[in-house]
Amino acid sequence: MSDEKITPLIMPKWGLSMKEGKLSDWLIEEGTNIAVGDEIMEVETDKIANVVEAADPGLLRRRVATAGETYPVRALLGVLASEDISDADVDAFIEAFEMPVIEDDDDAEAAPLYEFAETSVGRLRYAVRGNEGPVVLLIHGFGGDLDNWLFNIDALATSAKVYALDLPGHGQSTKQLAGADLSGLATAVLAFMDTVGVESAHLVGHSVGGGVAATMAFDAPDRVLSLSLISSAGLGREINSQYIDGFVNSVSRRELKPVLINLFADSKLVSRSLIDDLLKYKRIDGVQGALESLSAALFADGEQKTILTEKISSLDVKTLVVWGAVDEIIPASHAQSLENADVQVIQGAGHMVQMEQASQVNDLIKEHIAG
Amino acid sequence: MARTLSFKDAVNEAIDQEMTRDPTVIMMGEDIVGGTGSPGEADAWGGVLGVTKGLYAKHGDRLMDTPLSESAYIGAAIGAATCGLRPIAELMFLDFLGVCFDQMYNQAAKFRYMFGGKAETPVTIRAMVGGGFRAAAQHSQMLTPIITHVPGLKVVCPSNAYDAKGLLIQSIRDNDPVIFCEHKNLYAHEVDVPEESYAIPFGEANIAREGTDATIVAYGLMVHRATEAAENLAKDGIDCEVIDLRTLSPIDMDTVYESVESTGRLICVDEANPRCSIASDVTASVTQEIFSSLKAAPQLVTAPHTPVPFSPVLEDLYIPSAEQVADAVRKTMAT
Incomplete structure (x- = not known):
């Protein structure tokens, strides 16, 4: 049996808390030759459902997993092998594959999912993955949290030390805002870098997080190695103010769901647990006030208050701009507003492009940081 | 930060956080602090199943052990609510409803209506409900339909610790009388519960x-x-x-x-x-x-x-x- 010619298809690990996933459906039959990037199956976790793309090319010899069943992360779901491998060898490979068990929460060896930093602006939650390579800092957008990077953090951490934090007023960080605008949020992220001992980092910002990253590049240029601005705020006036108002004012699942559908090209990605998690966040004391203050400062009168294009253009910082072509929150035309940036518009993705087309976005960010 | 918490501890934490946040929140009930005849320690009992244990040590005389008279202390809690406090009264078992029902359905439930919308009665009455505890016919009933029948009373009955904390905080902050029903067979059940305070709105399934x-x-x-x-x-x-x-x-x-x-x-x-x-x-x-x-x-x-x-x-x-x-x-x- 030659293992090099046999490649396992395994249950992916999407983000920090995923322990198991449900194989919703196979998208290819046995006997299909697949190329890297082909959509091979649909997987559903307690957070989100998404399509799994092939990471390796090959001939699908066996579908080991059954659609509709739940499997632990890294479980064997299928086998790729060329035609010259015998069925017996495929069987032997499946037999010998070590099925992982679902990790226990109190597994002493597992790194903590989240940590907390006591910064000068209060307690901030963060996750850190990877040990080697440049430092990358992921900054989520308005109403988001570090789980917005669940399809990115582990992929980026293969060649970098990646931090993702919850901004003040968001996730499990303090609900006190140091300042209810981009400067206030930028100050908080710099304070976070001080606390965890990061002198400078490649900043990746999504939406309002992009505006925060760009503001940091202007306020503290020595601490910003590069900018990756994803569906970023601050590059034009237009914003979907109905989305912002709907997000701030919704208190029930029924109100919030139609609002959240605007975030994705594929509305099926708005799962029950995504809505539940956001409602749980919005109910916490202080969140409503923080969201109202931020939206008043950032998006009063239905448009973006702070335009950063001139500021960013005046900086000597390498900038990548990524946008989903069908962004319903901030129009994709804003991607063209920076002259010296590497601009990438991704088809079939909405505002949450880093979730919907994660592998493409991960590759672009990795390339940008390496180059 | 989320961590798992039992239903019982979630109720305790909700009361603790609201008593800390709002000095007008008080609590009264039978044996919620020491219990008659309990030895030495003032916080020996913390209620018949220990739900309020530890609160007396933190909040002192804002928790009051009452005589064994539901009609007296439920009435006192309702009266205090109309005068500016936010009392939480523990009825122990909802099965004891009968002895204090007048104060609940014919007084508290009617004040806002009968005083032209000007009277508010922000009282929360906590009570255990449900069977399976081998507690016999007088301590095991699910009497939720009786109180749900009465306009002017809000009725809450959570299924898990996350909802229990958020709904109890909402109950305490609500300006109407709320009957908060705790299933005794769920007290040990644990789920993820944030450390922060949060309120779950009423009327959201x-x-x-x-x-x-x-x-x-x-x-x-x-x-x-x-x-x-x-x-x-x-x-x-x-x-x-x-x-x-x-x-x-x-x-x-x-x-x-x-x-x-x-x-x-x-x-x-x-x-x-x-x-x-x-x-x-x-x-x-x-x-x-x-x-x-x-x-x-x-x-x-x-x-x-x-x-x-x-x-x-x-x-x-x-x-x-x-x-x-x-x-x-x-x-x-x-x-």
Whole structure:
């Protein structure tokens, strides 16, 4: 049996808390030759459902997993092998594959999912993955949290030390805002870098997080190695103010769901647990006030208050701009507003492009940081 | 930060955080602090099942042990609420409702209405409900329908620790009388609960499980029986939606209607006795409002029309089981 010619298809690990996933459906039959990037199956976790793309090319010899069943992360779901491998060898490979068990929460060896930093602006939650390579800092957008990077953090951490934090007023960080605008949020992220001992980092910002990253590049240029601005705020006036108002004012699942559908090209990605998690966040004391203050400062009168294009253009910082072509929150035309940036518009993705087309976005960010 | 917490500890934390936040929150009840005759330590008991243990040490005389007279201290709590405090009164078992019902349904429930909307009665009455505790007929009833019947009383009955904390905080902050029902057989049940304070609005049902074939409506302990039934039915290819009402007054019928409009089948599970129950109420509303959406006759799964038996064997038969719920679902699927 030659293992090099046999490649396992395994249950992916999407983000920090995923322990198991449900194989919703196979998208290819046995006997299909697949190329890297082909959509091979649909997987559903307690957070989100998404399509799994092939990471390796090959001939699908066996579908080991059954659609509709739940499997632990890294479980064997299928086998790729060329035609010259015998069925017996495929069987032997499946037999010998070590099925992982679902990790226990109190597994002493597992790194903590989240940590907390006591910064000068209060307690901030963060996750850190990877040990080697440049430092990358992921900054989520308005109403988001570090789980917005669940399809990115582990992929980026293969060649970098990646931090993702919850901004003040968001996730499990303090609900006190140091300042209810981009400067206030930028100050908080710099304070976070001080606390965890990061002198400078490649900043990746999504939406309002992009505006925060760009503001940091202007306020503290020595601490910003590069900018990756994803569906970023601050590059034009237009914003979907109905989305912002709907997000701030919704208190029930029924109100919030139609609002959240605007975030994705594929509305099926708005799962029950995504809505539940956001409602749980919005109910916490202080969140409503923080969201109202931020939206008043950032998006009063239905448009973006702070335009950063001139500021960013005046900086000597390498900038990548990524946008989903069908962004319903901030129009994709804003991607063209920076002259010296590497601009990438991704088809079939909405505002949450880093979730919907994660592998493409991960590759672009990795390339940008390496180059 | 989220960590797992039991239902009992979630109730304790909600009271603790609200007493810390708002100095007008006080608490009274039988044995909620020391208990008559308890030795030395002032905080020896913390309630009959220890739910309020530790609160006296933090908040001192804002917690008061009362004489064994529900009519006196429930009335005192309601009176204090009309005069500017936010009292939490612990009725221990909702079964003791009878001795203080006048203060609740004919006084507290009526003040806002009878004083031209000018009077507010921000009182929370906590009480244990439900069976399975081998506590016999006088300490095991699910009397939620009786209080839900009364306009002016809000009725809450959570199924888990996350909801218990958020709904109790909402109850304490609410300016109307709220009866907060705690199922004693859920006290040890744990789920993720944030450390921060948070309030869950009343009248928002939770969809405990999504499904397309049938809608099971439940509250309290029965949410767990319904979910267990749904998981078992899923193995046979029957995909049930489970709706946890969370609050019985106000009640979120819109979520129930939306679900039944898509599934066409309704099963109501209620630990209360069958006549004039939450189950019969929900069924009546669905048949009246969206009759044409129904593909089969709605099914009710309730306790029988008897007192709760003391015999453990009979008590287990008395409380609706996951098997009974599954059978009721299958009945709706047969047509």
